[in-house]
Amino acid sequence: MTLVVVGSLAFDTIETPEERREGIVGGSCTxxxxxxxxxxxxxxxxVVGEDFPQETIAFFKExxxxxxxxxFAKGKSFHWEGRYGxxxxxxxxxxxxxxxxxxxxxxxxxxYKQAEFLFLxxxxxxxxxxxxxxxxxxxxVAMDTINHWIKNNREALLRVLKxxxxxxxxxxxxxxxxxxxxxxxxxxxxxxxxxxxxxxxKGEHGALIxxxxxxxxxxxxxxxxxxxxxxxxxxxxxxxxxxxxxVRQINEKELRRAAVYGSVMASFAIEDxxxxxxxxxxxxxxxxxxxxxxxxxxx
Amino acid sequence: MTLVVVGSLAFDTIETPEERREGIVGGSCTxxxxxxxxxxxxxxxxVVGEDFPQETIAFFKExxxxxxxxxFAKGKSFHWEGRYGxxxxxxxxxxxxxxxxxxxxxxxxxxYKQAEFLFLxxxxxxxxxxxxxxxxxxxxVAMDTINHWIKNNREALLRVLKxxxxxxxxxxxxxxxxxxxxxxxxxxxxxxxxxxxxxxxKGEHGALIxxxxxxxxxxxxxxxxxxxxxxxxxxxxxxxxxxxxxVRQINEKELRRAAVYGSVMASFAIEDxxxxxxxxxxxxxxxxxxxxxxxxxxx
Numbered sequence: 001m002t003l004v005v006v007g008s009l010a011f012d013t014i015e016t017p018e019e020r021r022e023g024i025v026g027g028s029c030t031x032x033x034x035x036x037x038x039x040x041x042x043x044x045x046x047v048v049g050e051d052f053p054q055e056t057i058a059f060f061k062e063x064x065x066x067x068x069x070x071x072f073a074k075g076k077s078f079h080w081e082g083r084y085g086x087x088x089x090x091x092x093x094x095x096x097x098x099x100x101x102x103x104x105x106x107x108x109x110x111x112y113k114q115a116e117f118l119f120l121x122x123x124x125x126x127x128x129x130x131x132x133x134x135x136x137x138x139x140x141v142a143m144d145t146i147n148h149w150i151k152n153n154r155e156a157l158l159r160v161l162k163x164x165x166x167x168x169x170x171x172x173x174x175x176x177x178x179x180x181x182x183x184x185x186x187x188x189x190x191x192x193x194x195x196x197x198x199x200x201x202k203g204e205h206g207a208l209i210x211x212x213x214x215x216x217x218x219x220x221x222x223x224x225x226x227x228x229x230x231x232x233x234x235x236x237x238x239x240x241x242x243x244x245x246x247v248r249q250i251n252e253k254e255l256r257r258a259a260v261y262g263s264v265m266a267s268f269a270i271e272d273x274x275x276x277x278x279x280x281x282x283x284x285x286x287x288x289x290x291x292x293x294x295x296x297x298x299x
Numbered sequence: 300m301t302l303v304v305v306g307s308l309a310f311d312t313i314e315t316p317e318e319r320r321e322g323i324v325g326g327s328c329t330x331x332x333x334x335x336x337x338x339x340x341x342x343x344x345x346v347v348g349e350d351f352p353q354e355t356i357a358f359f360k361e362x363x364x365x366x367x368x369x370x371f372a373k374g375k376s377f378h379w380e381g382r383y384g385x386x387x388x389x390x391x392x393x394x395x396x397x398x399x400x401x402x403x404x405x406x407x408x409x410x411y412k413q414a415e416f417l418f419l420x421x422x423x424x425x426x427x428x429x430x431x432x433x434x435x436x437x438x439x440v441a442m443d444t445i446n447h448w449i450k451n452n453r454e455a456l457l458r459v460l461k462x463x464x465x466x467x468x469x470x471x472x473x474x475x476x477x478x479x480x481x482x483x484x485x486x487x488x489x490x491x492x493x494x495x496x497x498x499x500x501k502g503e504h505g506a507l508i509x510x511x512x513x514x515x516x517x518x519x520x521x522x523x524x525x526x527x528x529x530x531x532x533x534x535x536x537x538x539x540x541x542x543x544x545x546v547r548q549i550n551e552k553e554l555r556r557a558a559v560y561g562s563v564m565a566s567f568a569i570e571d572x573x574x575x576x577x578x579x580x581x582x583x584x585x586x587x588x589x590x591x592x593x594x595x596x597x598x
């Protein structure tokens with residue numbers, strides 16, 4: 001159990017065509033760690049302000065998430081505001097307030113630095129790089145990012161990417177990063193930049209895992225009522241990496257199963273606002289949905 | 300072997316960001332019948348003008364397509380002009396010239412009318428209805444359409460839809476027809492309109508087969524070089540229906556395999572302009588790609 005997740009812990013303001021909600025607990029690290037916690041006991045690295053709810057910290061502990069790498073700083077937590085249109089696949093970032101994340105340099109507990117398995121969830125590439133530098137011998141590194149950093153911090157991002165084994169992105173990010181319209185060509189170009197695997201998250205269309213030797217495709221779970229798509233991608237990464245950490249084997253078979261568990265966890269995340277759905281989620285539901293995914297594509 | 304395919308036979312003008320091609324043989328019936336011909340011997344119904352190439356007619360015969368329902372009329376063949384952007388999933392209809400299709404009322408050979416299996420490919424709904432009325436006892440009817448008819452000939456379209464077992468559409472058409480944004484809700488609404496099955500074609504994201512008891516998802520074949528996406532949907536329908544006609548069984552297992560063969564045939568269609576790819580296509584390639592689809596999703 002040595003998965004370290006580095007990323008944001010945040011308050012989100014989310015506007016959907018139906019309603020507007022403020023002060024929802026979110027962030028890439030939050031979603032990822034919670035999704036991973038159904039498989040492993042991730043160690044998290046991040047920072048929260050004085051306003052971050054004790055209840056969420058208690059929930060992390062209940063889920064056996066190791067929070068020794070979580071810093072409690074003076075000031076306000078990171079804040080993201082986003083708006084979804086009628087099509088939940090499209091969202092606009094309305095506001096981004098770094099708050100305590102501005103200038104954050106984490107203090108890593110010594111045993112964190114020996115972790116074999118590191119996930120650099122979406123944060124500033126320079127911070128991802130700084131943290132990666134402080135790990136002694138990570139065997140397997142995954143990263144995620146957003147368009148904003150591809151456009152504005154490309155060089156730092158490429159330095160981190162070069163040292164990664166797996167890159168999580170969505171279609172738009174893959175195309176922006178490579179200036180390729182065809183997704184498979186884009187994937188190949190990304191692999192030339194470093195990682196041996198590219199996981200392309202496609203929202204309601206599922207995800208593709210592109211590797212040097214082939215492609216694996218996983219669907220999204222048929223969902224009639226998407227409440228809040230925020231965190232789906234981070235939950236995908238959490239299920240994916242948490243599963244791999246649990247089985248402690250990275251081979252084609254397990255990577256495929258990991259991707260399905262990623263899609264399973266994403267499908268739960270969107271069923272309620274923020275992390276609400278995880279609060280009632282049972283292991284048996286995860287297992288059942290995994291089996292539903294098998295039925296969805298078997299022929 | 301009793302599949303009848305009714306639809307257009309046309310000249311297409313196709314513009315992609317790379318090139319413009321005129322006088323490409325296309326049409327919904329053309330693509331569908333050719334794709335189906337790798338599984339069955341479809342009987343076609345349609346009309347061509349004096350300009351339609353003898354070479355294509357000879358190719359139909361070579362592929363054992365029954366052309367006794369094909370009318371040779373005075374005048375010019377149906378003409379469609381479309382433009383694709385950098386994203387091959389988006390196309391614009393630039394021009395539509397009905398020519399010999401205007402006022403076409405087919406003469407059906409008597410044995411056609413006894414066919415058990417009828418596909419009303421995309422043409423004017425009134426024509427689809429007229430033809431459907433003349434079949435004696437079709438056991439299984441499938442149909443396709445486009446936005447244009449949903450907007451302008453809705454009532455006739457709904458009358459045909461009511462009598463169908465399977466409705467082929469793309470995401471946009473499903474949403475336009477039902478005014479639903481969620482695809483699964485849209486599918487359910489369409490089923491309330493008549494058909495027990497809805498096949499939603501999603502281009503590079505594959506297809507979903509929605510039924511009253513569940514969902515089956517098939518991916519698109521990973522394609523690095525889409526030459527011409529025209530006819531992919533009709534080839535999907537052709538592979539799907541041709542396979543069902545060949546196995547002469549419509550149950551869940553065969554419907555799933557039919558959808559995969561649909562996706563297989565669509566994946567070949569886009570590898571070259573017009574029907575070119577079908578001219579060199581071998582059965583062994585179809586079988587191999589079917590197996591590749593298995594590997595693509597197995598976990």
